[in-house]
Amino acid sequence: MPKACSAINCPNRDTRENRAKGLSFHSFPKAHELRKKWILAVNRIEPSSRKLWIPGSGACLCSEHFSQEEFEIYGGQKRLKAGVIPSVFSFKVSWQREENYPKRG
Ligand SMILES: [Zn+2]
Numbered sequence: 001m002p003k004a005c006s007a008i009n010c011p012n013r014d015t016r017e018n019r020a021k022g023l024s025f026h027s028f029p030k031a032h033e034l035r036k037k038w039i040l041a042v043n044r045i046e047p048s049s050r051k052l053w054i055p056g057s058g059a060c061l062c063s064e065h066f067s068q069e070e071f072e073i074y075g076g077q078k079r080l081k082a083g084v085i086p087s088v089f090s091f092k093v094s095w096q097r098e099e100n101y102p103k104r105g
Contacts, residue, residue, distance in 0.1 A: 005062040006055060008044055009090045012062040024063040024071075024078050028055045034083060041065075041086045061086050 003014040003025055012018055014025045029035050035055075042061070044053035063071070063078070065086035071078050 003058060003060050005064075006044070006059045007042055007061055007065055007086075007089060010062060010064065012064065014060070014062075018062075022063075025060045026063070026066075026080055027058075027060045034085070037085045041089070043089065065089060 005012040005025065006028075012023055012025075028038050038061070039052065039054065042053070042055075045051065046053045065088045066080065066084060067088060070081055070084040072081050073079075
């Protein structure tokens with residue numbers, strides 16, 4: 001099963017057709033601070049718990065959620081520049097606040 005974009009209202013899947021259209025798929029960063037920024041940017045709420053959604057290991061975002069200047073070509077592959085945060089989403093930002101991020105521990 002192909003990877004699917006984790007953004008709300010985004011139907012994009014990591015298929016050959018989409019790759020041919022120039023879409024690329026990017027895993028959530030491992031670095032804690034940056035990962036947190038991505039989670040806040042994605043702004044997804046788990047319907048069952050009504051808590052902020054936390055990405056699983058296979059979670060990724062497609063290139064539609066980043067602006068063009070946030071990519072660089074490296075070794076013939078399109079990749080994100082370091083420290084980039086997704087910014088292009090189809091919903092209104094309301095949960096994108098620090099206090100909504102679940103505390104650790
Ligand atoms: Zn997407």
